[in-house]
Every structure is written in C-alpha cells, then in structure tokens.
Amino acid sequence: MIRAITPDDASDVATLAVTSELFPPEAIGFVQQMMADYFAAKADGGHACLVDDHDGRLAAVAYYEPLPATDRTWELTMIGVDRSHHRRGVGTGLLQAVEADLRTRDQRLLLIQTSATPAFDRARAFYLSCGYDEEARVRDYYETGDDMVLFRKDLTAPALESGSH
Ligand SMILES: CC(C)(COP(=O)(O)OP(=O)(O)OC[C@H]1O[C@@H](n2cnc3c(N)ncnc32)[C@H](O)[C@@H]1OP(=O)(O)O)[C@@H](O)C(=O)NCCC(=O)NCCS
Incomplete structure (x- = not known):
C-alpha cells in the first residue's frame, strides 16, 4: 500500500535506503538526518x-x-526499492503515485538528477521506462568524470501508461 511516511517509518526508511542499494551502509547517517529534518x-x-x-x-x-x-517545479530527490522487490513494478507504481499527487495539486514539472556512470544504468533505464525525457547533462557535476543527467516530465501532459507492469 502506498501511503505518506509517518515518524514511525523513519528508521525503516534509513535501512531501506541501504537495502535498495541507493546509499552505501556508511551513508545511513545522512538518510537518518534527512528523515529528522523532514519531520522537524x-x-x-x-x-x-x-x-x-x-x-x-x-x-x-x-x-x-x-x-x-x-x-x-519539483525534484524527486530520492527513490529506492528494496532489493528483494526490484523489477516487479514497485518503483514504477511509486513514481506514478508521486506524479499523481503532484498532478492532483496542479503542479507542473518533475525533475530528477542522476549520475551518468554505469552504476546508475538501471536508474536511467527506469526513468526512461517511466516516461521521463533526458533533458540535460552537466559534465563533471558530481566529480571529475561523473556527469549528472537531468530527467524531466511535464505533469500537465496527460498521464501515459509507462513500463510493462
Ligand atoms: C531504480 C529502481 C528505483 C527501479 O525500481 P524497480 O521497482 O526495480 O523498477 P520497476 O520494476 O518498476 O522497473 C520498471 C522498468 O525500469 C527499467 N529497469 C528497472 N530496473 C532495471 C535494471 N536493473 N536494468 C535495466 N532496466 C531496468 C526496466 O525498463 C523496467 O521494466 P521491465 O522490468 O519490464 O523491463 C531500483 O532499481 C532501485 O531502488 N535502485 C537503487 C536505488 C537507485 O538507484 N535509485 C535512483 C537513484 S537516482
């Protein structure tokens, strides 16, 4: 069931950020702080x-x-699916729920930044599958040799079926 986060979820989200392979284990403190800032x-x-x-x-x-x-204009700053649920349409369903929330609130654009490195091949494939356009690249954005790819979706356009799930 897709729902808004509650304070009780904060520590599970930090764990999920690691089990999804979004962040390495040593970065769990960053996600914990992100959750604390969110609720504060x-x-x-x-x-x-x-x-x-x-x-x-x-x-x-x-x-x-x-x-x-x-x-x-909005930015999706984090999306992660637990490894055991990958490739089952869970990410697509959640991103569609984000878009539906923003459309309901008459919001206009959703942007997503990701890396151009091979480690993020699946993330880029996922955004393309969800109907995002690759809008721009910023060379050496994250560090030298690690470009940023910016994906964009116009939320005012009619929602299309994306992915095969
Ligand atoms: C990217 C991520 C969120 C995708 O979630 P998911 O639930 O596995 O994605 P879905 O099952 O909805 O996949 C939809 C489509 O995206 C593409 N896709 C997803 N994972 C892929 C992979 N590993 N390789 C190639 N294409 C992939 C496919 O087109 C897929 O459709 P298909 O399975 O019918 O071929 C998930 O892999 C994840 O949590 N990755 C680690 C965290 C991360 O990188 N987040 C983004 C940071 S910018």
Whole structure:
C-alpha cells in the first residue's frame, strides 16, 4: 500500500535506503538526518515522502520537494526499492503515485538528477521506462568524470501508461 511516511517509518526508511542499494551502509547517517529534518521542518515546508508498505514492511520510498524560485517545479530527490522487490513494478507504481499527487495539486514539472556512470544504468533505464525525457547533462557535476543527467516530465501532459507492469 502506498501511503505518506509517518515518524514511525523513519528508521525503516534509513535501512531501506541501504537495502535498495541507493546509499552505501556508511551513508545511513545522512538518510537518518534527512528523515529528522523532514519531520522537524521540511514537511511543513512542502517536502513530501511516500512509502510502499507491504504488510508492515517497507518495500520502497520516494522523497520529493518543490524547487525554490520556480513556478510549481519539483525534484524527486530520492527513490529506492528494496532489493528483494526490484523489477516487479514497485518503483514504477511509486513514481506514478508521486506524479499523481503532484498532478492532483496542479503542479507542473518533475525533475530528477542522476549520475551518468554505469552504476546508475538501471536508474536511467527506469526513468526512461517511466516516461521521463533526458533533458540535460552537466559534465563533471558530481566529480571529475561523473556527469549528472537531468530527467524531466511535464505533469500537465496527460498521464501515459509507462513500463510493462
Ligand atoms: C531504480 C529502481 C528505483 C527501479 O525500481 P524497480 O521497482 O526495480 O523498477 P520497476 O520494476 O518498476 O522497473 C520498471 C522498468 O525500469 C527499467 N529497469 C528497472 N530496473 C532495471 C535494471 N536493473 N536494468 C535495466 N532496466 C531496468 C526496466 O525498463 C523496467 O521494466 P521491465 O522490468 O519490464 O523491463 C531500483 O532499481 C532501485 O531502488 N535502485 C537503487 C536505488 C537507485 O538507484 N535509485 C535512483 C537513484 S537516482
């Protein structure tokens, strides 16, 4: 069941960020801080976080936030699916739920940044499968030799079926 995150989910989300292979184990503190900031202030500031709860166990998480100084443009800053659920349409379903939430609120654009390195081949394939366009590349963005790829979806366009699930 896809639902909004609650404070009780915070530690499971930090674990999920690692089991999804989104972050290495040593980065779990970063996600814990992200969750603490979310419940302390960011949620009130408009950030949003959905989880996919499979019978009390979190299978996936997505975090998204409005970009300052834009007209209803958002960025998906985190999406991760537990490794045991990969390639079953869970990520597609969760990203579609994010888009549906933003469309319901009359938001306009959703952007996603990712790396151009082979480690993120599946992430880029996933965004293309979900109907995102590769909009731009910034060379050496993360570090020398590690370019950033920016994906974009126009939320005002009619929602299309994406993926084969
Ligand atoms: C990227 C991620 C969220 C995809 O989640 P998922 O639930 O496995 O994705 P889905 O099952 O919805 O896949 C939809 C489509 O995306 C593409 N895709 C997903 N994983 C893929 C992979 N490993 N290799 C190639 N294509 C892939 C396929 O087109 C797939 O459709 P198909 O399975 O019918 O071929 C998941 O792999 C993940 O959590 N990765 C680690 C964290 C991460 O990289 N997050 C993004 C950071 S920018």
